[in-house]
Amino acid sequence: MVPAVVRVARVRRELIDAWTLEIDPGADGFTFAPGQFNMLYAFGVGEAAISISGDPARPETLVHTVRVVGKVSAALAALKAGDWLGVRGPYGHGWPVEAAAGSDVLVIAGGLGLAPLRPCLYRLFAERDRFGRIVVLCGARSPTEILYRAELERWRRRLDIDVEVTVDHAGPDWHGNVGVVTDLIRRAAFDPPNTVAMLCGPEIMMRVAALETDRAGVTANATHLSLERNMKCAIAHCGHCQFSGDFVCRDGPVATYARLSRLLALREI
Amino acid sequence: MIETLDRYIREHRFFSGLDEDDTALITGCARNVAFKAGDYVYRHGEPADEFYLIRHGRVALEMSAPGRGTMTFQTLHEGDIVGVSWLLPPYRWRYDARAVELVRAIGMDAKCLRGKCDTDHDLGYEMMLRFVPVLVERLQSTRMQILDVYGPSA
Numbered sequence: 001m002v003p004a005v006v007r008v009a010r011v012r013r014e015l016i017d018a019w020t021l022e023i024d025p026g027a028d029g030f031t032f033a034p035g036q037f038n039m040l041y042a043f044g045v046g047e048a049a050i051s052i053s054g055d056p057a058r059p060e061t062l063v064h065t066v067r068v069v070g071k072v073s074a075a076l077a078a079l080k081a082g083d084w085l086g087v088r089g090p091y092g093h094g095w096p097v098e099a100a101a102g103s104d105v106l107v108i109a110g111g112l113g114l115a116p117l118r119p120c121l122y123r124l125f126a127e128r129d130r131f132g133r134i135v136v137l138c139g140a141r142s143p144t145e146i147l148y149r150a151e152l153e154r155w156r157r158r159l160d161i162d163v164e165v166t167v168d169h170a171g172p173d174w175h176g177n178v179g180v181v182t183d184l185i186r187r188a189a190f191d192p193p194n195t196v197a198m199l200c201g202p203e204i205m206m207r208v209a210a211l212e213t214d215r216a217g218v219t220a221n222a223t224h225l226s227l228e229r230n231m232k233c234a235i236a237h238c239g240h241c242q243f244s245g246d247f248v249c250r251d252g253p254v255a256t257y258a259r260l261s262r263l264l265a266l267r268e269i
Numbered sequence: 270m271i272e273t274l275d276r277y278i279r280e281h282r283f284f285s286g287l288d289e290d291d292t293a294l295i296t297g298c299a300r301n302v303a304f305k306a307g308d309y310v311y312r313h314g315e316p317a318d319e320f321y322l323i324r325h326g327r328v329a330l331e332m333s334a335p336g337r338g339t340m341t342f343q344t345l346h347e348g349d350i351v352g353v354s355w356l357l358p359p360y361r362w363r364y365d366a367r368a369v370e371l372v373r374a375i376g377m378d379a380k381c382l383r384g385k386c387d388t389d390h391d392l393g394y395e396m397m398l399r400f401v402p403v404l405v406e407r408l409q410s411t412r413m414q415i416l417d418v419y420g421p422s423a
Binding site: 017069110111112139140141145166168169170171172174175176177178179180182183187201202204205208 | 329330331338339340341342343344346348369406409410413414416417418419420421
């Protein structure tokens with residue numbers, strides 16, 4: 001429960017309300033599995049659960065992308081190179097990268113949902129030969145709100161992965177897709193019974209995307225969603241992130257659609 | 270030419286599985302069309318007397334507003350239908366449709382097809398079964414856009 005005190009090495013503004021912190025984790029580095037999260041502590045303000053968005057093959061740099069939604073995230077986003085913060089983690093179950101070996105992989109990200117998926121993508125690309133088709137579908141609110149846009153453009157130029165981006169609204173200077181990310185699923189090329197799907201974004205988007213992957217024929221056990229809940233202890237003691245009988249911090253944040261489909265429809269949790 | 274159109278219609282996702290008689294009836298209302306990048310397929314307010322099945326290329330659906338310029342709310346691709354306002358009175362387009370790149374499509378004479386559907390209700394029902402899912406999918410997508418799920422409170 002005691003956070004490690006670490007230093008911000010670099011800060012990069014990603015969007016109007018999102019910043020990426022590159023953190024020096026110290027001499028031992030920081031190892032994690034794609035999809036896991038840390039509790040980041042802005043001293044004097046509080047802690048927040050933030051997914052890890054860097055490359056798992058580069059333990060010397062810990063990367064978090066933070067969107068400003070409240071006091072703690074605002075304090076984290078205001079950190080400058082050289083500032084100190086606390087880190088606890090990594091916590092939770094991540095993406096099933098190993099289980100996806102030999103299968104097609106369908107990655108669907110909406111908005112900031114690309115941040116928790118990026119470590120997974122780094123690993124998929126680094127071990128490209130172990131997977132079938134890799135399809136990455138990204139949705140954003142508008143062309144100016146596409147997270148990691150330069151990186152997406154670089155990935156799109158690769159010949160061995162399919163990357164499609166769509167925005168909900170656009171002006172005439174945007175020549176890409178317009179429409180919701182779930183519309184891209186129908187046009188994507190993958191073999192549904194032999195596909196592992198990984199979804200992350202606003203919960204409404206994930207619910208609709210999961211219905212679409214289900215309709216396409218991807219099994220509920222092979223469809224994985226990353227949940228977001230308010231977390232405090234991150235070790236399944238406090239109950240803040242309780243989701244029916246599960247704790248998102250311990251049993252998630254990544255879980256199968258088979259496990260979540262009924263629960264996602266319950267308003268009470 | 271009719272043979273080619275017949276083949277295009279058979280191969281198009283929207284008409285997949287249509288029987289020979291219905292295909293022949295529909296082909297009688299069809300023509301090949303192409304739009305260069307930047308061409309308008311139709312403009313807001315014009316009579317909706319023809320709709321399109323995209324064979325190749327992309328079409329942007331747009332609306333313009335004073336002070337906001339032109340906003341694109343959907344792009345359509347190969348296999349998609351462009352235009353649904355021909356289905357119901359007053360048969361006028363409600364937005365602009367612009368070719369983003371070279372578009373090749375099957376143009377369907379809406380009045381001709383409406384007439385055939387009025388005469389042959391089996392054909393009309395078949396068309397309805399194909400159009401309703403398109404309308405429902407677009408309604409669902411529009412709902413998600415309206416909810417602004419990526420917005421500040423998301």
